[in-house]
Amino acid sequence: MQVNVVGAGLAGCEAAFQLAERGFKVRLYEVKKIQKNEIQKTDLFGELVCSNTFRSNSLKNAVGILKAELKLLNSVVLNVAYETQIPSDDALAVDRNNFSQKLTDIISKHENIEVIDLDFCEIDENPTIIASGPLTTLKLQEAISKITGKNKLFFLDASAPIVTKESINFDEVFWASRHNQGNGNYICIPLDEEKFNAWHDELIKAEVVALPEFEKEIFFNGCQPVEILAKKGKRNLLNGPLSANKLLAPGQEKPPFAVVQLRQDDAIDSLYNIVGFQTNLKWPEQERIIKLLPGLKEAQIIRYGVLHKNNYINSPKILNPSLQVMRKKSLFFAGQITGVEGYLESVASGMVAALGMVAFLTKQKFQPLPQETVIGALTNYVTNSKHKKLKPMKANLAILPPMEQQFSDRKLKNQALCDRALASMEAYLLK
Known part of the structure; x- marks a missing residue:
């Protein structure tokens, strides 16, 4: 069975790899060799155009917990990040070129992945994950808007010298x-x-x-x-x-x-x-x-x-908890275009979209990741229909369900949130 994945950024690479590892044939579409956007510099996959860090490793904060969850899920992006790590105290910083080159090699050489250099712009009934990023090409934006509606959302992002x-x-x-x-x-x-x-x-x-x-x-x-x-x-x-x-x-x-x-x-x-x-x-x-x-x-x-405009869809009105388009079951979204913000957050959304696609293709009911996990809470945030207007969100402890127990020390509370998140993820994986 074949799946289209559009975009070889962090979310697209993660989604393509997870599907390929499960035996699905993947056509990975990437337009960079034909048409780069204003911030892309190389032809490599997973290009880190802003910072070169995946932020803190500490399990006392949300992004550290997110790393631990992605490790349990065997994230290819996280594994490559650790393999190309450079000194940066508590942060997981990488040599951005080495990181992208290694990720490109893994993805492009996978026996179940075919890389196609093309501006994908025709969304049909074939199973598809769109992970085209916040700087999606105009042609694909037009195709997406026919499905999601004309109400485009965006925010402005910037990178450092x-x-x-x-x-x-x-x-x-x-x-x-x-x-x-x-x-x-x-x-x-x-x-x-x-x-x-x-x-x-x-x-x-x-x-x-x-x-x-x-x-x-x-x-x-x-x-x-x-x-x-x-x-x-x-x-x-x-x-x-x-x-x-x-x-x-x-x-x-x-x-x-x-x-x-x-x-x-x-x-x-x-x-x-x-x-x-x-x-x-x-x-x-x-x-x-x-x-x-x-x-x-x-x-x-x-x-x-540089400053650039990031486009994203109004996910709470469009996507369900598997990041599947509610009105077009064969279509999923992943990455910053869904409203998650940050490298690892994009990776996590690629993971969720891949798991959702597997459930769709195998005609099984998708089991949402526990909201006690950072990935589950973040996915719930961007797909929660209670939001009148989506605002981009990074991983943070405030989106997790509160603990019943009261803590006098914030570090103890954060450790308890971490323990609960990882226990919930491990239980989810045993189902």
């Missing part, structure tokens, strides 16, 4: 951890109050790329451009990407007023991205603002930050 390590002046920076815990794998740029205020003043008056008038500025909260945060007030930076986090430079007894951090971006330790510096500034302005920071006066910027 990357600089070369050799261009950083290490006499003006120091090494430490992201949140003062870990092995000190982040480059830290200290700012006193005077330098911070002067830099902030330059940032808020820097020129941005003008948006088309028809696009309302709807930013996803987790990826707001740094200049937007700055314009909302200095505290947004000091409590966010420029938090000092009680970090101490060698020989110092007092933390800096603010700290800019850079995280390793490749396996050979030559590139670093500026953490939390998603931006829509014009490129000359990005260079000017970055070079005002201590240690970055001679910074060589090899990738500038």
